[in-house]
Amino acid sequence: MRGCRGSGHHPRAADRMARRAAAHWRQARVPPVRGGIRVARSGEVRGWRAPRCRCRGRPVHRARGGRVMNSPRSRHQTERFGDQSGWRVAVVIPARNEQDRIRGCLDALAASLARARCPGGIVLVVNNTEDATAAMARDWWGAHPDSPGILLDCESPADQAGVGWARRQGLDAASAQLPQDGILMTSDADARVDPGWVAANLAELTQADLICGTVRPMEAELSRLPDAFGRHGPREGAYMQAIVRLISTLDPQPHDPVPAHRNAAGASLAFSARLHADVGGMPCLPIREDRVFVGNAEARDWRIRYAAAPVVLASCRLTGRTGGGMAAALRARVEEDDPLCDELLEPARTALLRYGLKGQLRRSWPDGALVGVLAPHLPPGHDRGGHFGAFWRLVENTLPGLRPIRLRQSDLPAQQKILNDWFAGQSPGRERT
Structure with a gap:
């Protein structure tokens, strides 16, 4: 068996390969590898640790001579449908236990x-599902x-079963399908994209490099x-x-002058x-992979547009497929008297400091006086000749006054008043101070 072909081993085949690998190691007098089937010199199988196969992302064991054995605890089956040539766009969807919603998602x-x-086409990653999601997707195609x-x-394995891992596998497969100037998009299996969603994304990408679209609740479920x-x-x-108004006032971006929101959602x-x-x-990551991805793009100075x-x-379901995410946030707002707010909602004075400083640094980058004033307070070795986004990330992680503070719902009236008063005190020519 070569490469990553096939979808897994029959148990007897796995046992035979384990015994052959053990015999090979004993004869060659080399220790078992750290990944793959861990075999003692007696031939006893001691467990499994899965390295990554770079060709298609499947855990494998590489024995000497380039032979490859699939993980008995992993399966990765790829099926292709329709015309596979000439794709310019690929939409990636992770799905787990979505048999009730997957057809509607694919229809949209x-x-x-x-x-x-x-x-273009759709790349669906069905990961560790316990229902008929994959079978229904095959029927749909x-x-x-x-x-x-x-x-x-x-x-x-459980440590690779999160939504971040699934999105990554799908995006890697989609990238291999596209030319270098191709476009990747992501959505969710419990979501329904608008009929004009793909076209709207393509239009927005003429203005920026990464588009964070608008996510609205399904009205029927919300009610x-x-x-x-x-x-x-x-x-x-x-x-x-x-907060969105404050950001656009203190740190305006020419590619996103009036952001509609600040939600970076997969x-x-x-x-x-x-x-x-x-x-x-x-x-x-099991959660927040979308926001971390957008943050990484910002650190590399890619233009982000909300x-x-x-x-x-x-969907407005209260039980999601991850430990966090939208379902957990909705459930907290239903079950808790004083739930946490979204992480973007920080104390007003912290937001004023954060985005005021960020805007001033951006306008003076890389050689302005303010950059020079901050430099001695940052860890040694920072690069002022690199990306502004990376420099700003370093500033945020270093200055105590910019440490994230989560608000609760009961905090909002007082914080809203602070921002309202600040806006009221700004003349049209002074809003960036």
Whole structure:
């Protein structure tokens, strides 16, 4: 068996390969490798540690001579549908236990791709699912032979089963399908993209490098949430709007002069294959992989735009597929009397300091006086000749006054008043001070 072909071993085949590997190691008098099947010199199988296969991302064991053995605890099956040539756009979807929603998700994506009239396809990563998600996806493609797609049906160890890992596998596979100037997009299996979502993303990418689209709740599901949810939404939304206004006032960006929001959500991202390669791909994190990815792009000075036009409708379920995410946030707002706010919502004075300093540093970068004043307070070896985003990340991580502080809902009225008073005190010519 060569490379990464096939979807796994029959148990007896795995046992035979383990015994052969043990005999090979004893004869060659070399210790077992750290990854793959761990075999004692007696031939006893002692467990499994899975390195990564760089060709398709599957855990493998590489014995001497280049032979490859699949992990008995891992499975990675790739299936292709429709025309695989000439893709310009690829939309990546992670899915786990989504049999009730996957058909609607794929229907919406196919309609949006068709409306955009741009050749491309869907890359669906079904990871550690316990239901019929993969089977339903196969049936869907069987009924839509003109919709190009790739299905990655994976079963991975628990430490590789998160949404970040699934997105990464899908984006890597999609990148291999695209030219260097191709476009990658991501959404979620429990979401429905707007018919104009793909086209809107392509239009926005003429203005910036990474597009964070608008994620709205599905109205029918929102209306079924308990009444307790409504206690917090308006107050949190008003403070979020104030923070967005503050950012655009103190640190305006020519490629995003009036941001619609500040939500970096995997449910609606669009970016070039070049950006994806430059930032090292999607982080393999169980939660927040989307925000970390966007932060990594900002640190490399890619232009980020928080756009209104690309719209995705997200589910309002209270039990999600990860330990955090939107479902956990919704559940907290229903069940808790004083839940935490979104992490972007920080104390008003901290936000004034953060974005005021960031805007001044950006305007004076790289040789301004303020940059020179801060330099002695930063760790040695920082590079003022590199990316502004990386320098700013260093400043944020170093200065105590910029450490993140999470607010609770009960904190918002006082913080809203501080920002309202600050805006009221700004004349049109003084808002950047």
